Amino acid sequence: MADIEKRRGKPVTSYDVAKKAGVSQSAVSRCYKAGASVSAKTREKVRIAAEELGYEPNAIARSLITKRSNSVAVIIPNLTNLYYPEVLAQLGQRFSKRGIRVLLFALETESDAEDALQQIWQYQVDGVIAAAKLSEKQIAEFSRRKKPLVFYNRHSNDHSASAVCCDQAEGAETLATGLVESGHNSAAIICGPPDSVVGQEREQASEARLRELGMTDIVKIDGDFSYECGAAAIDKILDKHGNIPDAIMCVNDMSAIGVIDSLRFEHDLKVPDDVSVVGFDGVGPANWLSFDLSTVRQPVGRMTEAAVNMLIERIENPEIANEKRVFSGILMEGTSARLSG
Amino acid sequence: MADIEKRRGKPVTSYDVAKKAGVSQSAVSRCYKAGASVSAKTREKVRIAAEELGYEPNAIARSLITKRSNSVAVIIPNLTNLYYPEVLAQLGQRFSKRGIRVLLFALETESDAEDALQQIWQYQVDGVIAAAKLSEKQIAEFSRRKKPLVFYNRHSNDHSASAVCCDQAEGAETLATGLVESGHNSAAIICGPPDSVVGQEREQASEARLRELGMTDIVKIDGDFSYECGAAAIDKILDKHGNIPDAIMCVNDMSAIGVIDSLRFEHDLKVPDDVSVVGFDGVGPANWLSFDLSTVRQPVGRMTEAAVNMLIERIENPEIANEKRVFSGILMEGTSARLSG
DNA sequence: CAAAAAAATGCATGCGCATGCACCAGTACA
């Protein structure tokens, strides 16, 4: 029972268990491998010995041999954008259910993944999910090392990596179309940070569709996905443009909420009576009664599920070709915009 | 240049580099260890060879020898409670700056850490930060294995682990005192989930202080830290109590925001004119103009900094005694409650 | 310029486990 090994806190190895159980080290090892050939008797002896000694297989040593660490890296930007915690939580739980550990790399800004990558290479993760921008060179490094990479809402120009995406353009176009068709004549677009492809795609698609449908009075305001940039945007619009447009399209929900708050509390305007506001993402607060945002919800559940599956498939069979899965967003007809005609 | 090793994608080892550089494997190894004795000439030869081959030391193999994985586990519950993403982001960045990798364990409910722990033992992490409830037995396992454990806003009954905490009771008492002193006569307390110690502490301290100051008309409502539970609470209060009290104390900001929204949009009441609402945490949305919550902000920056430091100290010197650091929250006098007189 | 001290290097070894191989005990069948 209270064995010496236990008391000393010195790590228990498979040899210790083997000795105690009266079998060989290989037998112990096999007991921890599914489908290995071990008799019930041996298995039981080992189980008891292991329990008494408090043995757990050393995953590090195992990884060294099997070349599989059973862990993946998740690269995520900016957890203060409320969209990402949801993604992260789901990825975490899904991987965890599959017995895969998650190494977290939370970036301060999208583009400084270099550090994370360096660590990733050293750490021998089995694969990577990246919700951040990587350079072509960085992406090439993945194929050189034969490490599966799945982008989340990002992509590489030349299909050299797999990806799951929400169709940013489609969603933005739906919103833009709805706004024009319900009679809005002028618009502001609150943009994302310059290094965010997602932001750019939404912004460009929004503008293009608005113009396509005949709207010419469009002003674009810099932003960074934050509440604060949304709240500050109205004053910037006034500076730049003189008056508030009919509609404000924000590249994400957080900034849309900032816009709404600023309109209501700093400019005494009504949403959507005076101004329509739309966002993008469908984060939790978008549904709060205060905002009831008209937005496009990304199907995070299906997207994370797909990302996890794609990555695991490619870990198990590195030969599978790259694949890109694009999901349509779901229009949430909230009450922050007049959309229905 | 475009070496065969590269093309084949087969991993480059220190032996490969050694051969290419014309030195021994040990020399290569020493080049990657700070403070090791290597001549500038050798170092340069190795650097060039490593670069040409694309060599990165294998952290797994290194860990096997050094018994240090340079990684820590972070156990966190429920990322949908907006408080935790902030904590996680900060922990991630702080560890990352120190060259330590973070293994994320995102729990679905506070108390199912068993799975995570199993993985943690196998994975040989150097230490653990836990923002979740662990059983005494689980905590004992940490000392048996000599793995440093630092609780974040949790603790063990018998000081068998280190901890950083925000003083929940103090914060709750400050709020309760403020409410009574500014003339509130009745209150509801929206509680947290039953397995959350943090929630219980806040709830109990709130109630105790209210009663201590003479308030007797107090109703308690079950909750779970979510916006939804806050939004649903008003109806529950009416069911249970018949009328809405002067003040509603919520154990966290998310539920407080739900309460405010429900009061305003479902019951046509004004906050704080008709009802005062207070929260706890100081999460991002608490500052949004829509809410401007009266709350106690936890000094997350200092708390995470302390947690990281405490853990690293104990990894480097396991003999250091346990320590508990308690931080005071900061009263944020928003406008969701009449507090100032 | 020789002797002593210091720095640099290589050799050999082992961390804890998984796995190919040879071997042994059983069971099936003729």
Next chain:
DNA sequence: TGTACTGGTGCATGCGCATGCATTTTTTTG
């Protein structure tokens, strides 16, 4: 009773690196 299997088992080996020790090279010093 013998031959051919099958499932179980142990032995030996190596994953990629760090590190103690012995050895060689360089530097320092009298």
